[in-house]
Every structure is written in structure tokens, then in C-alpha cells.
Amino acid sequence: MAIEIGQEAPDFEAESNQGTVKLSSLRGKKVVLYFYPKSFTPGCTRELQRFTELYSEFKQNNAEVVGVSVDSVSTQKRFAEKYNAPFPLVSDKEKKVATLYGVLNEKGTSAQRVTFVIDENGKVVAVLRNLKKAEEHADRALEIIKGKA
Structure with a gap:
């Protein structure tokens, strides 16, 4: 079941390249939670x-970014290091987080490319999917965070 606008973002705790990430610990900040299929692929x-x-x-707009894929923690570490990612990349190897958010692909092998924008109170204010280009997710999410979308 997919998470919709207006719903509370399901809490989760998972390992990332920067240690454990617990979504509820980010309350008080806006959160851009983006799911992506596979580290090191072009998109x-x-x-x-x-x-x-x-x-x-x-960061200037009181927002944190968290990336999630089904890759291992070691893969997430290499991916973050190679491209100097300053934010956590969560390893969802058990596919629990992707399942919680309803973004597993049809085969159940990886996450779809979907971005959730969550407000300071933990409510989903936007869901971005089916954008033409992968990198548009960042631009659109920032527009929403700034209140320009």
C-alpha cells in the first residue's frame, strides 16, 4: 500500500553509511526521503x-535528505564516498522500508524511484514519482521545501 499525501510518514530505524537512521528522530525538520533502485547506476x-x-x-531550509535503496551498507558507503554525499544513504536490504512506503518494484527486487517530502510534524506533504529524469527529484523536492511548488 502506497503512502499518500496527508498521511503520517511511517517511522523506521535502519542502518546507513552514517550509522543508524531513525526517521522520528528528525521531527522538527522537514525530511526528503528518496528511494532509488540501485547504487552506481546512471540515473x-x-x-x-x-x-x-x-x-x-x-539545510538552509531546515530540511534533511535521506536516500534509501536495497543495497548493502558497504555498497551505500562506497556510493556515498565516491560522490561525496553529505547525507545518509540507508541500506534496506530486507526491503522493510520500501515495503512500508509501498515503493517496491513489481518483482519485489528493488525500490522504485519515489521521493517523499515530509513536514516537521512527520506528515507527508508531497510524493514525487514518474518524473522524466532522476535528478528532477532533487529540484522538485527543493521547490516544495521552499514552498514554491
């Missing part, structure tokens, strides 16, 4: 690079 790499380029603007 996912461009998406990560764009979120990294815009990260200081997210």
Missing part, C-alpha cells in the same frame, strides 16, 4: 549528485 548516480549539489539549500 541513481545523477540523482545522488543533484541532491548533493543542492544539499546546502536543503
